[in-house]
Amino acid sequence: MTAIPTNAITLPDMLRQPPETVRHLQDALLRRMVEICYDSHPYYSALMRREGLEPRHIQSCADLVRLPPCSKKEFLADPDAFRLRPELLPGNEGLLWKVVYTTGTTSGRPAPVYVTSHDHFAYMFGFKDRQDLIGLRDDDRLISLFPLTGFPLGAYARAADEIAAVGAAILFGNTGRADSPFPLNRSMDEAVAMVSRHKATVLWGVAGFVRRVLIRADELGADFRSVRMVMTTGEASSPAMRADFRRRMADLGCADTVVVNRYGSTEQGGTMIECCEGSGFHSALPDQLFHEIIDEATGNRLADGQSGMLAVTHLNRRGTVFLRYMVGDVGSLDHAPCPHCGRTSVRLSSTPVRTGDIMKIKGALVNLGNLKEELDRRSGLDEYQIVVQSQDADDPFSMDELLLRLAPGKGSDSGFVDAVVADVTRLTNLRPRVEILPRDQIFDPASQAKPRRILDSRKPR
Numbered sequence: 001m002t003a004i005p006t007n008a009i010t011l012p013d014m015l016r017q018p019p020e021t022v023r024h025l026q027d028a029l030l031r032r033m034v035e036i037c038y039d040s041h042p043y044y045s046a047l048m049r050r051e052g053l054e055p056r057h058i059q060s061c062a063d064l065v066r067l068p069p070c071s072k073k074e075f076l077a078d079p080d081a082f083r084l085r086p087e088l089l090p091g092n093e094g095l096l097w098k099v100v101y102t103t104g105t106t107s108g109r110p111a112p113v114y115v116t117s118h119d120h121f122a123y124m125f126g127f128k129d130r131q132d133l134i135g136l137r138d139d140d141r142l143i144s145l146f147p148l149t150g151f152p153l154g155a156y157a158r159a160a161d162e163i164a165a166v167g168a169a170i171l172f173g174n175t176g177r178a179d180s181p182f183p184l185n186r187s188m189d190e191a192v193a194m195v196s197r198h199k200a201t202v203l204w205g206v207a208g209f210v211r212r213v214l215i216r217a218d219e220l221g222a223d224f225r226s227v228r229m230v231m232t233t234g235e236a237s238s239p240a241m242r243a244d245f246r247r248r249m250a251d252l253g254c255a256d257t258v259v260v261n262r263y264g265s266t267e268q269g270g271t272m273i274e275c276c277e278g279s280g281f282h283s284a285l286p287d288q289l290f291h292e293i294i295d296e297a298t299g300n301r302l303a304d305g306q307s308g309m310l311a312v313t314h315l316n317r318r319g320t321v322f323l324r325y326m327v328g329d330v331g332s333l334d335h336a337p338c339p340h341c342g343r344t345s346v347r348l349s350s351t352p353v354r355t356g357d358i359m360k361i362k363g364a365l366v367n368l369g370n371l372k373e374e375l376d377r378r379s380g381l382d383e384y385q386i387v388v389q390s391q392d393a394d395d396p397f398s399m400d401e402l403l404l405r406l407a408p409g410k411g412s413d414s415g416f417v418d419a420v421v422a423d424v425t426r427l428t429n430l431r432p433r434v435e436i437l438p439r440d441q442i443f444d445p446a447s448q449a450k451p452r453r454i455l456d457s458r459k460p461r
């Protein structure tokens with residue numbers, strides 16, 4: 001096996017290294033990762049043999065294109081096939097530290113992601129080392145607003161690891177509703193009270209949930225003056241939504257109105273962060289993850305600026321390992337040094353589009369992501385959901401219908417809904433039907449980890 005000295009698996013000031021240096025390190029790490037997968041990864045060892053590939057064929061990230069990409073479909077079909085066989089790994093590398101689960105929304109049951117000792121230390125090291133990109137300080141008091149669910153949610157577990165690495169303090173809101181005989185969950189109002197009681201400085205959670213916490217804090221007259229920063233992950237937050245956050249934070253008299261937009265997934269097990277509004281998401285862990293954009297039809301790698309499926313490859317992991325794994329989002333990459341901060345770590349385009357956001361309605365392709373952005377901009381709206389459904393649910397050939405479920409906020413007048421309908425019609429060429437509902441009926445933060453802004457309830461034909 002290719003030996004890599006342990007002191008050469010990362011570099012000082014990793015995010016500002018010259019691109020050739022990073023490429024050289026990534027190639028060396030990948031060679032090792034591929035060798036390990038060939039020997040002890042059920043899925044990739046079978047795939048490589050089927051494709052007639054041996055480790056010598058994949059000597060660099062450029063060679064990686066020889067390996068066919070995979071997606072959630074293959075992972076969810078057999079999550080354990082993506083776990084390295086721990087008994088084949090040396091020392092503590094394969095010792096199981098913990099298991100976290102993907103949320104598993106539309107694709108079915110949550111799927112396990114195995115984290116070994118090696119992975120746990122790598123993760124913590126990355127966050128300790130890249131603290132300045134994230135903007136967390138060692139004197140912060142952060143409240144995790146990720147729900148306490150009946151299974152170990154990746155974001156819930158990893159928030160603690162990240163804060164432990166930074167040396168800051170953490171509180172757990174423990175909101176949500178777990179299917180457990182031991183009642184532990186707190187209400188949103190209790191989480192709001194915790195922020196005041198402990199003078200939390202950072203709120204971290206899914207964008208749609210944190211937004212509801214800010215709305216509720218205003219209604220309760222809670223003291224949020226200690227809060228200086230909001231971090232959001234787990235749901236794409238548009239620039240309009242982030243502007244809404246800052247407005248609400250200012251109204252609450254927060255110490256500052258910093259909003260940090262993070263992009264990640266349980267499978268990726270890393271994070272990508274905007275250094276400033278619209279900069280694109282910097283990879284925080286180029287020494288652990290390789291990113292590429294793939295043409296889904298051919299499996300080919302696309303050049304910078306071209307839009308396609310984002311795929312991640314683990315470079316140094318020992319539990320669940322992915323190579324060329326398409327996470328399900330569409331975006332483009334930029335390897336040029338960042339014009340805002342000068343960091344050289346690769347950037348993902350600022351608004352990755354969930355693949356489900358573009359859909360065919362009444363025969364025409366409609367980007368509902370644009371519509372989402374428009375609705376995020378509406379300050380008079382507490383919640384909304386865009387539903388595509390059949391006009392007649394029992395008729396398989398029924399016409400499609402666009403339904404808008406709206407919960408207008410306080411102070412919205414009767415003209416508000418008319419204005420929204422006019423905007424939606426202009427953006428989609430479809431006239432929506434509107435349902436006005438209480439906000440908890442659209443997104444109930446007590447029972448859902450994140451809001452479903454776009455719902456396609458048509459039966460597959």
Ligand SMILES: [Zn+2]
Nearest residue numbers: 275338340341
């Ligand atoms: Zn930057």
